[in-house]
Amino acid sequence: MLNFSGGTPQVLHWGEELGDSADQLALASIEPTAHAELDAHQFHGIWRENARGNTARPALLGHRSGKDFSQKFDLIKVEQTKTSITAISQDRAAGLEVSIVFEFVGSGVLEIKQTVTNNGSEDFEVQALEVILPLPDKAAESLDFTGRWVKERQPQRRKIQSGLWVREVREGRSSHDYTIVQLAMTEGANYQTGDVWALGLGFSGNSRHTIEQAQSGRKFISAGELLLPGEVILGSGQTHLAPSVYAIYSNSGIDGVSDRSFSWLRARSQHPTSPRPLTLNVWEAVYFNHNLEKLEQLADVAKEIGVERFVLDDGWFGSRRSDNAGLGDWEVSKDVWPQGLSPLIKKVKDSGMQFGLWFEGEMVNSDSDLYRSHPDWILRSGDRVPLEGRRQLVLDLTNPEAYKFILESVDKILSEYEIDYIKWDHNRFLLEPASQGKPAVHKQTLAIYSLFSELKKRHPGLEIESCASGGGRIDLGMAQIVDRFWTSDCNDALERQYIQRYTQVAIPPEMLGSHIGPTQSHTTGRVHSLSFRAITALFGHAGLEWDITQTTAEEKKLLTSFSDYYKNNRALLHSGRLVRAETDESSFVHGVISNDGKQAIFAYATLSATSGSRPNAIFIPGLDASKTYKVRAVFPAGEPTFIQRTQVAWMDGVKLTGAALASVGLRAPILNPENAMLIEIKES
Ligand code: GLA
Numbered sequence: 001m002l003n004f005s006g007g008t009p010q011v012l013h014w015g016e017e018l019g020d021s022a023d024q025l026a027l028a029s030i031e032p033t034a035h036a037e038l039d040a041h042q043f044h045g046i047w048r049e050n051a052r053g054n055t056a057r058p059a060l061l062g063h064r065s066g067k068d069f070s071q072k073f074d075l076i077k078v079e080q081t082k083t084s085i086t087a088i089s090q091d092r093a094a095g096l097e098v099s100i101v102f103e104f105v106g107s108g109v110l111e112i113k114q115t116v117t118n119n120g121s122e123d124f125e126v127q128a129l130e131v132i133l134p135l136p137d138k139a140a141e142s143l144d145f146t147g148r149w150v151k152e153r154q155p156q157r158r159k160i161q162s163g164l165w166v167r168e169v170r171e172g173r174s175s176h177d178y179t180i181v182q183l184a185m186t187e188g189a190n191y192q193t194g195d196v197w198a199l200g201l202g203f204s205g206n207s208r209h210t211i212e213q214a215q216s217g218r219k220f221i222s223a224g225e226l227l228l229p230g231e232v233i234l235g236s237g238q239t240h241l242a243p244s245v246y247a248i249y250s251n252s253g254i255d256g257v258s259d260r261s262f263s264w265l266r267a268r269s270q271h272p273t274s275p276r277p278l279t280l281n282v283w284e285a286v287y288f289n290h291n292l293e294k295l296e297q298l299a300d301v302a303k304e305i306g307v308e309r310f311v312l313d314d315g316w317f318g319s320r321r322s323d324n325a326g327l328g329d330w331e332v333s334k335d336v337w338p339q340g341l342s343p344l345i346k347k348v349k350d351s352g353m354q355f356g357l358w359f360e361g362e363m364v365n366s367d368s369d370l371y372r373s374h375p376d377w378i379l380r381s382g383d384r385v386p387l388e389g390r391r392q393l394v395l396d397l398t399n400p401e402a403y404k405f406i407l408e409s410v411d412k413i414l415s416e417y418e419i420d421y422i423k424w425d426h427n428r429f430l431l432e433p434a435s436q437g438k439p440a441v442h443k444q445t446l447a448i449y450s451l452f453s454e455l456k457k458r459h460p461g462l463e464i465e466s467c468a469s470g471g472g473r474i475d476l477g478m479a480q481i482v483d484r485f486w487t488s489d490c491n492d493a494l495e496r497q498y499i500q501r502y503t504q505v506a507i508p509p510e511m512l513g514s515h516i517g518p519t520q521s522h523t524t525g526r527v528h529s530l531s532f533r534a535i536t537a538l539f540g541h542a543g544l545e546w547d548i549t550q551t552t553a554e555e556k557k558l559l560t561s562f563s564d565y566y567k568n569n570r571a572l573l574h575s576g577r578l579v580r581a582e583t584d585e586s587s588f589v590h591g592v593i594s595n596d597g598k599q600a601i602f603a604y605a606t607l608s609a610t611s612g613s614r615p616n617a618i619f620i621p622g623l624d625a626s627k628t629y630k631v632r633a634v635f636p637a638g639e640p641t642f643i644q645r646t647q648v649a650w651m652d653g654v655k656l657t658g659a660a661l662a663s664v665g666l667r668a669p670i671l672n673p674e675n676a677m678l679i680e681i682k683e684s
Contacts, residue, residue, distance in 0.1 A: 006043025095120025130224025172430025203243035228439035277308035279543030328370030389428030491517025514540025534637030617665035623658030
C-alpha cells in the first residue's frame with residue numbers, strides 16, 4: 001500500500017491485503033524523531049533522497065559533472081489503473097524527472113519499473129537506479145543463493161543485522177553465483193510457514209541485491225542493475241529505463257513464493273504448452289568427437305528408449321574440434337560433416353524426434369576466422385585485449401555489424417535445416433566490457449534479448465535454452481524470453497538435488513533442464529544408481545546426457561520405463577504446486593501436487609546417513625487435509641538399495657487423509673545414502 005501525502009511515494013505496507021485506508025495507515029505509521037536526529041518528522045519515500053532526511057543510499061545515484069548529486073523529488077502526478085500505480089516526480093532545480101510504476105502482473109507478482117529523465121541541458125550520469133523497499137520490523141532473517149560452476153544456487157540463511165548485506169555481480173551475465181531472488185523472512189520461516197518477502201531483478205547483466213538494517217532499526221530490501229562508471233550518461237531530454245524488479249510476498253513460507261513465481265512465469269504468452277520433450281543431449285556422450293555413425297547409433301538407442309528431442313552440442317562448426325578454436329565461424333564443418341547436418345537430422349526426424357543444435361553466438365575464439373577478420377568486434381577497453389577465458393573473447397553485440405553478422409549466421413543455419421530448438425551458451429564472464437571505450441554491459445544485455453526475439457520471430461516455434469557453463473545465466477530477465485535453462489553442468493544426482501531445489505525457488509521445473517548423466521559423474525566422479533539419477537531428473541524438464549549406446553539391456557529397459565513414467569506424469573509435474581517438506585539434513589522430501597489437490601508425486605531422497613538407526617518419518621504437507629488418499633511407492637527406474645532387515649508396511653498401499661500425511665507421515669524405509677524413491681498419491 002502506497003502513501004503520497006508526504007509529497008513523495010511511500011510504501012506503507014507490503015504484505016497481505018488489508019481493508020484499511022492509506023490515510024489511516026499513514027497516520028499510524030508516522031515515526032517519532034529520536035534525539036540526535038532531525039527536528040521534525042520526514043516522510044522517507046521510495047527515492048530515499050538525502051534532502052528528505054535520509055542518510056542511506058538513495059534509489060537514484062547520479063550527478064552532472066559533480067553537480068545535482070543531491071535531489072529532492074516532488075510528486076507531480078499519480079495515475080492509477082485497476083492493476084497499476086504510476087507516480088511521476090520532479091526536481092526542477094536539478095533538471096530531473098523520475099517515475100515509478102508498480103504493476104500487478106498476475107499471480108500476486110508485483111513488477112516495479114523506474115525511469116529517470118534528464119530535463120537539464122548538460123549530461124547527467126546515472127550511477128544507480130535501484131528499487132529499495134521497506135521491510136516490516138518482523139522480517140528477521142534473509143535467504144539468498146550463492147554458487148560456482150557445477151554447484152549453483154547454494155542457500156545461505158542469516159539473521160538480518162545492522163549494516164548492508166550485499167550480493168553484487170560484475171560478470172556481465174547473471175552468474176553461477178547469482179541469487180535469482182533474495183528473500184527476507186520472519187524468524188524461523190520455512191517452506192510452508194512464515195512471511196516471506198522476495199525481490200528479484202529482471203535482467204541478465206550486472207546486478208546488486210541488498211538487505212539492509214539502518215541505524216534507525218528499519219530494514220530494507222533492494223534489487224537493481226549494477227552500472228559501471230559512465231555506463232549510462234543521459235544527454236538532454238534522454239530517459240533511462242531501469243530493468244524491472246519483481247516483488248513477491250508470501251504468507252505461506254518459501255513454497256508460497258515459488259507458487260506465485262511459477263504461476264506468473266507459466267502465464268507468459270510464450271510459455272511452452274506442448275509437453276516438455278524427453279531430451280537426449282549428446283555432450284557427455286561424445287563431447288567434440290562428432291562422428292555421424294556414432295551419432296546415428298545414439299539416435300537409434302534414443303528412439304528405442306522413447307526420447308523425443310535429440311540435441312547436437314558443441315563441435316559441429318568451423319574449426320571447432322576442441323574449445324580452443326572456431327567459435328564465431330558458424331558454418332557446418334566440412335571436415336566432420338562432409339554432407340552437412342542433413343543426414344543426422346533426417347535420421348533424427350525419421351526416428352520421430354525433434355532436433356536441437358548448440359550455439360554460443362556472443363563469443364569468439366581468438367583462433368577463428370571471425371576474429372582474424374574482425375579483431376575490432378570484441379568488447380574491450382581501449383587497445384587492450386581482455387584476458388581470455390576458455391580461449392575466447394566476447395563479441396560486441398552493440399556494434400551493429402557484429403550483431404548483424406551473428407544474427408544472419410544463426411538465421412542461415414536455422415533456415416537451411418529443420419531445427420526445433422537451440423541451446424545458446426555463454427561460457428565466459430565479461431572483463432573490461434567496453435564498446436568504443438565505454439562500458440557496454442547494459443546495452444550488450446539488451447542486444448542478446450533483441451537477438452533472441454528476432455530469431456523467434458523469424459522462426460516461429462523455435463525454442464531457446466539459456467546456458468552459461470550450466471546455470472550461469474538463469475534470471476528473471478532471461479526467463480521472459482527463453483523456454484528452458486540448462487540448470488548446471490553437474491549431472492551428479494546428489495549435487496542436482498540441491499541445485500534444482502534452490503533454483504526452483506523462483507523457476508518452475510519445466511523450464512529447468514535435468515538430465516540423467518553417466519553412471520559415474522563426469523564432474524564429481526561419484527557413482528549413482530540409475531534410479532537415483534532418474535528420480536532426480538524427473539523433477540525438471542527431463543532428459544539424458546550419457547553415451548546410451550554403452551548401456552546394458554537392463555539399463556535400457558529401466559530407461560524406457562522411466563521415459564514412459566515421465567511422459568505419463570509430466571502434465572502434473574509441470575503444472576502443479578511444488579511442495580518441499582521439512583526434513584533433517586539427511587534427506588529431502590519434495591513433490592508436486594495437482595492444482596485440484598487430487599493427486600501428487602513425491603520423492604524421498606536420501607542425502608547422507610541418518611544419525612539415528614531409523615530415519616524420521618516422511619511428512620507430506622500441502623494436500624487437502626480432509627481428503628483420503630491412496631499412497632504407494634513406485635519404482636519406474638528400478639529400486640533403491642535398502643539397508644534394513646524388514647521393510648516398512650505401507651509401500652504397496654495405504655489410505656490416509658491429507659491431514660495424517662502432513663502430521664503423522666509415513667515411516668521411512670532405511671535407504672542407503674544417495675538413493676531415492678517415488679511416492680504416488682491419489683485421491684481414493
Ligand atoms: C558449456 C555447457 C555444456 C556444453 C559445453 C560445450 O560448458 O554448459 O553443456 O554445451 O559448454 O562446449
